[in-house]
Amino acid sequence: MFVPTLENCSREPIHIPGQIQDHGFLIALDGTFRITYCSENVVNFFGITATELLNRPAGMLDSYLRRTEPPNFVIQLIKLAQSDQGFEPFNPYPLTINGLPFNLIISRSEQFYLLEFEPEFSDLKADLQRVVGRSLSEMLSDIQPASILNKSVTKIKEIIGYDRVMIYKFHADGHGEVVAEVKNDNLEPFLGLHYPATDIPKQARELYKKNLTRLIANVYTTPSPISTMLQADMAPLDLTNSALRAVSPIHIQYLKNMGVASSFSISLVHEDELWGLIACHNYTPRFINYKERDAAKLIGQVLSSALSFRILEQDEQNAARYKVSTDLLTRQLIRENNIANALFNHECTLLDAVDATGVAMFFDNELHTKGPVPDEAFLNKLVSWLDENMEPDIYATQKLSEIYSDALEFKEVASGMLACRLSKELREYMIWFRPEVISTVNWAGNPNKAVEVTGPDMSTISPRKSFEVWSSEVHLTAVPWIHEELQSVLKLKEEIRFAISRKATQLRVLNEKLKEAYDELDAFSYTISHDLKNPLSSIKSYSQILLRNADLDPKAQHMISRILSGAEKMQAMIQDVLTYSKAGQIKSEYKLVNMENLLNELKQELLVSYNDTDVKININGVQDVYGEETMVMQVFSNLIGNAVKYSQQASKPVVNISAVDHGNEVEYAIQDNGIGIDPSEQEKIFELFTRASDVKDFEGTGVGLSIVKKIMNKHQGRVWVDSKINMGSTFFVRFKKPELA
Incomplete structure (x- = not known):
């Protein structure tokens, strides 16, 4: 026998209790139509014990049901009632037992046929067909969810006559709230x-999805x-x-603690999930027959459909609202080259x-x-935690x-968080x-004390007694x-990835163009090397020959010296241009460069x-660097x-050369x-052929710092x-x- 404890309460096998409520009786037949299970209270209805019925053919039930024609009435009834939809369209089948009206309810349990017999008795005066028809008409004509809920509980109370009828809505964490x-x-x-969620544990909620109505007629009777x-x-x-x-004995005690003698519930299902229950309480024992329960179930099903429609309608409105923002952001991503600018520097932002x-x-x-x-330090730690x-x-x-x-x-500012990863690697x-x-x-009572612990070892539990x-x-x-917010974010994530892909495609095109430009630059360098260096070498050679002529007057010597100096300067400039064009094109074989050897x-x-x-x-400190050695040189x-050249005029x-490790x-x-550099010129000196205005007395072409920046x-x-x-x-x-380069 299952004994509920603190450790196993949520695992109570409530679908196999081994007993039934005693206002009716149960007989189960196997595939050969032999009686395999029987509730012991059958003796109160048939005058024969369960032991005498077990393992007997189902045909023997005909005599107790006063049905001798056709032969094997019960078996024929089962075969007739069975359909693709199960037995529900057929149920209930009216019978008479000991002169009293009963309903037979047939269902399947794995390989067994369940035959459940319960009274037809009813003390309700309402015309079910009229009440249900009017109820459905009123519910379907209303558009306000709160009004639909209130009308539903009113109509259910009219049908079943319970003292209290509520709509109990489940929240995301499993706890419930009375909303009507x-x-x-x-x-x-x-x-x-x-x-609290423990009032209706998970396994009970699963059963509510499968069996849409649940009657507990009398909590004070002993189950059979x-x-x-x-x-x-x-x-x-x-x-x-x-x-x-x-x-479950725990639930029976729970109802007793509330003063409830009878309960009835109807499941409200939205998209195959239990949205809530129509929960009905009576403070004296109360039985309602199958037809009354079925009428109430029909209202519950229509209410479920109405709720689903209103929920989906609200979902669509939310989705449409977020779509407006997502579409605007998408258009901005298409127009902007910079993704961050597209998401943050417009009227519609992320x-x-x-x-x-x-x-x-x-x-x-x-x-x-x-x-x-939150501040940047927290955000960085949060991203590490998300990783x-x-x-x-x-x-x-x-x-x-x-969770954090x-x-x-x-x-x-940050009690709630919605995080979306674009790239874990980056x-x-x-x-x-x-x-x-x-x-x-x-x-309804202290949620932290939903159960009370009893027993000699304090391991047995019972439901709380106080509902104040x-x-x-x-x-x-x-x-x-x-949900629609999450969908909006996922859609935006895909649009950002598309934008990144578009930028990558554009970058590939630019890289192709850059490669073509490099090829043209190589051709240009070749032209300089072969078409300009040779004439310059001739000019230098002839100028040097002319200078050796002793017959030249001083003026001629000065002019030839100027020609020679200009040729040498032009040759140096050509060499610098060649060096600049090749800077960064060296085959990249990166490694840790021994800076002590290089600097010395x-x-x-x-x-x-x-x-x-x-x-x-002075070399005051050395740290090896990661790079291509020739370019680092x-x-x-x-x-x-440059430092040596522009310091020559100092006394x-x-x-001084120093290194610092920054992590x-x-x-x-x-x-x-x-001599220093004017602050207004400090950005320009890294541009090609640009020199500071006060370095005219120093040799140079304005290419060296451009090479440094490029490398x-x-x-x-x-x-x-x-x-x-x-x-x-x-x-x-x-x-x-190295790990970041």
Whole structure:
């Protein structure tokens, strides 16, 4: 026998109780039409015990039913009633037992036929057909959900005559709320009260979806056990579809604690899920027959359809509202080249995709926000948590702090969260937030004490005895997200992915054009190398020959020297242009570059080149960098060479080289005490053929820093300068570490 405890209450097998309610009796036949199960109270109706009936052919029941024609009446009735829709269209079949009217209800239980016999008795005076017809007409003509619910409970009460009829709606967490009620005047109201999910456990809710009506005629009677001749290890008879199925002793005690003697319920189903119940209470025992229950069920089915229609209508309105925003955002994504701008810098923004107060988006290594959101440090930690814990690409909660405790600090803006992942690898997310909404909920008894623990070892449970109104204030909870909002976000996610794909296609086209441009540049470089360098070499050679002529007067020598100097300068410029055109085109074989060797080698070369100056080059710290070694050499050769060149006029020229580890990056600083650079020119000096205005006395073509910038861009790094006139310059370069490059 099943004994409910704290550990197994939710697993109580209420579909196989092994007994029935005693206002009727049950006989089950196997596939050969032999009596396999029988309720022990059959003796009260047939005057024969269950043991005497078991394992006998079904034909013997004919005599007890006063049906001798046709032969095997019960078997023929079962065969006649069976159809593709089961036995429901046939039920109930009227019979007479001991001179009293009964209804036979036939159903299947796995391989068995269930025959349930219950009285036809009714004390209702209402014309069922008229009441039901009028009820359906009134319900279908109404458009307000609250009015439909109120009319439904009124009509159900008129049909079945119960003291109280309620509509009990299930919330997403399983707890219930009374949303409509009609009652006798002497009863206290239950309207607006909430009931914990444990009052109707999950397995009971599953049965309510399969069996749409449930009658408990009298909680004070003793159920009748079901006997069988089958082996003890055989599974008990499944009474899922039974009208007489006995009731869990926990639920019986629950009803007694409420003062309820009889209950009746009708399931309200929306899209195959239990939306709620029409729950009926009577404070004295009450039986209602099959036809009355069926009439009430019909109203419940129509109410379910009406509710479904209104729910779907509201869903469609919500979907249409969000579609307006999604369509606007989609058009902005098509028009804009920058995805973040499309979503944040227009009248319709990402915030409008759902009903939220704030939104944050991590995209393309940047954070974008709109409306009140937590600070950037929290958002970064939240994304890390989502990376580890978010399985689907979309997740919504109205109680963020329950699953992520750090959110407590930001309850005013982030009690609710709807997160959508764009890319886990790139840590790209859209996250909407809702604030805390404090509310008061009235419970029928303390929801934290839905059961009482008893027994010597405190493991046996019984339902609570008190149903006095217990108010609780709900904190750390936001307005729940609805299905249409999630659909809106998923649609927007796909549009963003399409936009990214379009940008990628455009980028591929641009890359093809860039490749063509590089090919043209290579051809141009070849032209410079072969078509310009050779004539310049001739000019230099002839100029040098002419200068050796002793007969030339000083003026001629000066002019030829100018020609030679110009040719040498032109040759240097051509070489710089060739170097710039090739910068970044070297085959990229990235590795950790030994900077100590590289810097010392450059230092020695520069000291030899500038041996006529008293320059000092100090290497104060070294950090290896990740890059292509030849290009890294070009960067530091240009920067240190410039530092030495523009420090020559100082009384004691000094160049300091230092490195700092910034965690994700390595930064080098090359500092000199030279002539400095005007702040207004510090951005321009990285452009091709651009030099500062005060460097005319120094050799150069304005290409070196352009080469540095081009190489740093290829390395996804940065270069910048901090300088003041006559106070020297410090050039900075930052290289990404291997795992980020």
